[in-house]
Amino acid sequence: MKKLIGSIALSLMGLSLQAVHAQNTQPTWPSKALRFLVAAPAGSSLDVIARTMGDKLSVRVGQPVVIENVAGGSGTIATNMAAKAAPDGHTFVLSFNGPLAFTQFISKLPYDPSKDLTPVIMTTSQPNVLAINSALPVKDTRELVTYLRANPAKFNYASVGVGSSSHLAMELFKYEAGIFATHIPYNGSPPATFSVASGDTQMIFTIPTIIMPQVRAGKMRALAVSTKGRFSLLKDIPSVRESGIKELKEFEALAWNGILVPSATPKAVIERMNHEFDAILKMEDVRNRLAGAGLETVGGSSESFAKTLFEETKKWKVIIERLGIRQE
Secondary structure (H helix, E strand, O other), X not given: OHHHHHHHHHHHHHHHHHHHHHXXXXXXXOOOOEEEEEOOOOOOHHHHHHHHHHHHHHHHHOOOEEEXXXXXXXXXXXXXXXXXXXXXXXXXXXXXXXXXXXXXXXXXXXXXXXXXXXXXXXXXXXXXXXXXXXXOOOOOHHHHHHHHHHOOOOOEEEEOOOOOHHHHHHHHHHHHHOOOOEEEEOOOHHHHHHHHHHOOOOEEEEOHHHHHHHHHOOOEEEEEEXXXXXXXXXXXXXXXXXHOOHHHOOOOOEEEEEEEEEOOOOHHHHHHHHHHHHHHHOOHHHHHHHHHOOOOEOOOOHHHHHHHHHHHHHHHHHHHHHHOOOOO
């Protein structure tokens, strides 16, 4: 009996030591200030998301969160910086469709999105809004298509950068509607939207954040959203599919954003990061602030974000090859 008790005691001691060892070998996150890269300029929708979430994250984890806007390269510069960062969870990036699912099929990148980065969480998903300069004599999508067909090669469209969802949404729209407009890429949504509002370009597909203030000011007119149906935060704007143009009956081009880390980041750190960010995205004040900017929060697991990224990459690879889009 004494031998049995001694054996049990030794076993329990062994389990206790194993637990302590496991606890001691678990990666500590965060152990220092966090570097939050944003693949867009200050004032952009990504900037709004990052600053909203960064403030909350700093309070929750007890470390400073330094927001670093790295514009340029249609989001690929910041995304590449994250891919090459130390894989400890202290540097992460808020990026979007282009650098993650599109641009690799348009031009050569210094990173492989599927190999060098690991998804942590999808932050928001929203439509691109088709908007025009208010001086154009059209009131809806059907009238715009008719007007452009009657005036080929006379108008320009802005995008937030080559390989962005803004760019590809318009190229898909042009292809399916049988129209033409010259592409003028800009470095982010604020300058691209301003170009349309000022009349330097005539139309754009991009997310609501920057567009709607210009619409309310009367400088731009919002014609349609790129979702299958109407967007919950912009219910008065019809979808492109509602135009009644048969060539556009299947049109859809979403814009989404998400947080990613270098691929070698420990799974335990990714799980902790996902937990913190998902909790932040569920906060009522966060959801309200982002909704006020035209952004619908998503959240969820890192696995669900990885699945969306895979499906979007597969979908747009086919479209890009069909349209023959290349670096301009």
